[in-house]
Amino acid sequence: MSGLRALRNRFVDAPDSLGERFRAARWERFRNCFPGIADMRVVDLGGTASNWTRSPLRPKHVHLVNLEAHPAELPDWITAEIADVTDPEIPGKLGEFDLVVSNSTIEHVGGPSQRRRFVAAIEQLAPLHWVQTPYRYFPVEPHFLAPGFQFLPLAAQAKLVRHWPLTHSRPATPEEGMDAVINIELLTRAEMGYLFPRSVILSERVAGLTKSLTAVRTRV
Template sequence: MPTPRSVRNRFVDAPGSVGERLRTARWERFRRCFPRIESMRVVDLGGTASMWLRAPLRPKHVHLINLEPHPAELPDWITAENADVTDPAVRAGLGEYDLVFSNSTIEHVGGHSQRQRFVTAVEELAPHHWIQTPYRYFPVEPHFLAPGFQFLPLAARARLVRHWPLTHSRPGTAEEGLNAVLNIELLTRAEMRYLFPRSVLTSERVAGLTKSLIAVRTQA
């Protein structure tokens, strides 16, 4: 009998999975938006080295900004630091890049004010950007693979996440469960348009339904 982890892997991570096919299509769209990506210096807000090492393209340089630890050994075209880009002091010390890239991060930064600080960083760090986030009204919550999860009351989500079999890392306590769900605030189309008024907002679709939103700026 398949385990919950194997079921999640089948849908999200495994070769040929729905998640893998979506990631491949997303990279193809990204390359069409930025055909000179191999010559661009990219700052990735919230990204990981493993994602870029698996990517079917390679920018000239990628600098990762993340609160989570990075691998000790990285190729010479990737650098990384642990930092909070919504902190103005951190942002001021980063310099300038050609492109800001961010994949499924803005929904984790913590409230509207923090999202505005995140957008300020995006605007200041580079003339171009690609900011992707899961769409709130897609019927399956993408972090927990739970249908309708994001529409439940907070207390119900905090309880469910401790028992739902497809959760990536199941919380062990009630406090951890509450923390897990409070750390995710899925965005709507209206919110993304408000945050990125000068960007083109595109949709990533599954079975005709919008799964993710991507704010793209290809012109300075």
């Protein structure tokens, strides 16, 4: 493993990484918000089976909805399908759940109109929710581990991502570089408050700085 890959692994990917410690603390906050999680039917928008199988919590049932393929074999308490919940016809077909969970997904769904459709789906699917997203004004962009990356012009982002050493998978062409960055729009506290006016917006902090925001509704 190269030194730079080892550095990314230390920060984000390894089981004992800083990122994994943040995820463990987030699960504990999640447990405190939803102490009855063991009896809940959860729909996870944008989530993965591995996220739940590694979790210290186990809901009654989890249904994964993602645009990417799911593993062929899943535990009996997890089901999955490929679907786009910003399509207004999809949420009604998914059924009803107790809780919507979505981690680091809303910043990928597209512009403001798509985000409003995403929130409309959340409201339709369940009375409770936990919707987490990286905070735009945290100094390090979380997808590429690059300081100030989110404030660069789009063309500069697409060029830099092809050369930045801490990128998870560096794009090989200019087109791939643009594909990697064009659908990432980090949100502010103002936008999260606008999208979730009846929710509590929690802050996850690192060294006193807000790292991510979570819109939480724990009661009807």
